[in-house]
Amino acid sequence: xxxxxxxxxxxxxxxxxxxxxxxxxxxxxxxxxxxxxxxxxxxxxxxxxxxxxxxxxxxxxxxxxxxxxxxxxxxxxxxxxxxxxxxxxxxxxxxxxxxxxxxxxxxxxxxxxxxxxxxxxxxxxxxxx
Numbered sequence: 001x002x003x004x005x006x007x008x009x010x011x012x013x014x015x016x017x018x019x020x021x022x023x024x025x026x027x028x029x030x031x032x033x034x035x036x037x038x039x040x041x042x043x044x045x046x047x048x049x050x051x052x053x054x055x056x057x058x059x060x061x062x063x064x065x066x067x068x069x070x071x072x073x074x075x076x077x078x079x080x081x082x083x084x085x086x087x088x089x090x091x092x093x094x095x096x097x098x099x100x101x102x103x104x105x106x107x108x109x110x111x112x113x114x115x116x117x118x119x120x121x122x123x124x125x126x127x128x129x
Contacts (some may be wrong), residue, residue, distance in 0.1 A: 012112045025100035029091045035093065040087040047083045048117045051076040053076035055114060080117055081107045
């Protein structure tokens with residue numbers, strides 16, 4: 001069972017509201033019609049889908065499966081981080097406010113970034129209604 005209150009006590013936790021604020025800031029950037037910016041965002045989403053599938057399945061893997069799949073999980077996480085950073089760099093090049101990256105924090109805080117990937121899927125799911 002997930003205890004959200006306990007999760008929020010962790011030093012690298014991200015609240016739903018904080019994630020939503022960052023997500024909405026990203027979507028302000030996507031109001032720009034630059035085609036390449038939108039292509040990069042699609043790459044971000046695709047990398048999130050792959051990483052989140054692995055991260056969710058992680059809950060059901062045996063210890064042996066986790067050991068076997070850990071390099072793949074790390075690679076998928078790295079791809080998401082790389083894609084989100086590339087998206088951010090392009091927003092800066094286009095003169096678009098990229099303060100959301102500061103709110104997200106450094107990519108070395110991998111758990112926080114991984115949590116944000118999951119939140120993005122949650123928000124995208126709700127947005128698709």
